[in-house]
Amino acid sequence: MALDEKTYGELREIAGRYPEARSGLLPMLHLVQSAEGRVTPEGIQACAEILEITPAEVSGVATFYTMYKRRPVGDYHVGVCTNTLCAVMGGDEIFSRLKEHLDVGNDETSEDGKITLEHIECNAACDYAPVVMVNWEFMDNQTPESAVALVDDLRAGKEVTSTRGPRLCTWREAERVLAGFPDGRVHEGPAAGAPSLVGLGIATERGWTAPEGSDAGRGTDLTGAPADVAAASDASQEAEAAAVEEEAPTATTAAEKKEAQ
């Protein structure tokens, strides 16, 4: 089935955001998934036409990135983090319980077409382990029981809210946001979960702050710093720069420095 005119227009719009159109390919493929439910041959063709590259080049990109799916994805993509920390904290048990409960293997969709289950890599929420993602929204601090209840709710069509975000939309709707078309849910959910705020809470309680800056006398920077620090910093500046250069940790930086000379 060919893509409709609206989708074509939006694909062109994405390409137009960049100085060079091909930069739009990643978000364009997200939009294809939103429109088609997966990366289809028609979607590949459309991207290739718009960007004036070959379908093979588009396929090469579509097969490189793990978020692009060549088989239909359910309404809800459920990703269970099984990278080391989440796995150890219980992600392995959650994943095996969900496989059993949904009667699917990794990267497979439940018979009713609702849930696609996949084990995923670290999703940058390790302080909320074990982590489950639904359509790339956070479901923090899961247990096997809570994860089973979660997928049951999703299959029953109940409204489910991210533990640290908005009401869940469908996978195809989520893909549209990734393509750069906001869905108006930005103001739902909190600013942060409790672990994100734990250090700030302790600092507030104990009256700990960053040093006084030039904050008070705005625009008169440098006056707030203790004199001795400023002096020491002046004196050691050059030596320090040299030391940093010498001790730069990676080959990259070493080479970058050569380039700079």
Place this chain on the structure above:
Amino acid sequence: MVDTLTPVLTANWSAERSWTLESYEQHGGYRALKKALTMAPDDIITAVKDSGLRGRGGAGFPTGMKWSFIPQDNPKPKYLVVNADESEPGTCKDTPLMMASPHTLVEGVIISSFAIRANKAFIYVRGEILHVIRRVQNAVEEAYAAGHLGKDIHGSGFDLDIVVHAGAGAYICGEETALLEGLEGRRGQPRLRPPFPAVAGLYASPTVINNVESIASVPSIIDHGAEWFASMGTEKSKGYGIFSLSGHVTRPGQYEAPLGITLRQLLDLAGGMRQGPDGQPRQLKFWTPGGSSTPLLTAEHLDVPLDFESMGEVGTMLGTRALQLFDETTCVVRATLRWTEFYKHESCGKCTPCREGTWWLAQTLAALERGEGSESDLDLLLDQCDNILGRSFCALGDGATSPISSSIQFFRDEYLAHLTHGGCPFDPAASTAWAGKATAGARA
């Protein structure tokens, strides 16, 4: 004497609707931008150099120096690219930052672009954090509406556009040249250097690529001064940073502190290691200082300052300050195998040592974990690591060897126990978050 914790980037995260422009400006947001626009761009670069800010994405390269590599006589457009592809296992600092205070990043992007004279900036956010992307998209939109972005920003004559770009699932795109490939609509495989991105980066034009936290630190440096920033931290690792504690700790989460704080201090604040079933705190067994690519440390390293130099001295790296803590219920072989499977999965396939080597590593380790193989396999593993480290095209291959060589160094006996035991001697249920507790469905 600087306080133990120094919230700067995290200071406004508990504010009502902290992600909005209104809230951010109520907390002093965009004050630094107004000041920056009255400064000469070179003076901003100098201030960032003088502050001692070093890249917060792991490598620790001096940010101001990176900026000064941009050849200003090059007639091509200059670009700023923010690396928001936070994917290093254990790393979870940029994600809450962009969720709670995306304007800190946007303000940093504007000031940094002004400094390097870029009129177009890109924020490359990994695609798997949808709500974070919403918040960043919204912050950019709000910044346009407020005149902080667009043409002739606040009458300065400076124009800037920001594009928020969602990635599509590839750890390798955290490597800066692979990220550029992704941003150019290609497979994310690293580029040969030189030329370096500063000379020929995005679209073969001069490009600065910085981590989210690095760029987000810039407004505070401009607002309070380079000396203020440098008054925190150690002599060579200046300023504050977000330390992310996760795993078997009582209060996991984000702790913003001067560089050079120790894990003992952080662990104290975090309530220590979690309690065992006997009510006693469990023992710290091993930890990563900055993600899985930084060699493991043990309880004997609790007092080593978390700064670039001290971590280097004990054979590891500060990395992204992703402190993943594991207690004695955790099998280090299982942990290492899982990380190795990750690197194998994420290897981009461009270079042979990494593409082939990570598969060999995973295979050898998996056999050991099942209790198969022999003691000589440990030497085989170390030999394989030796053939990958320094021989792969980018740091992914190097990172893959870190957990293996360090775990063999500290826990050789545990590997051997798998052989004598005929498999893993640990009970995985004991290491879970709900071990020893009645498991109620805790979903909020």
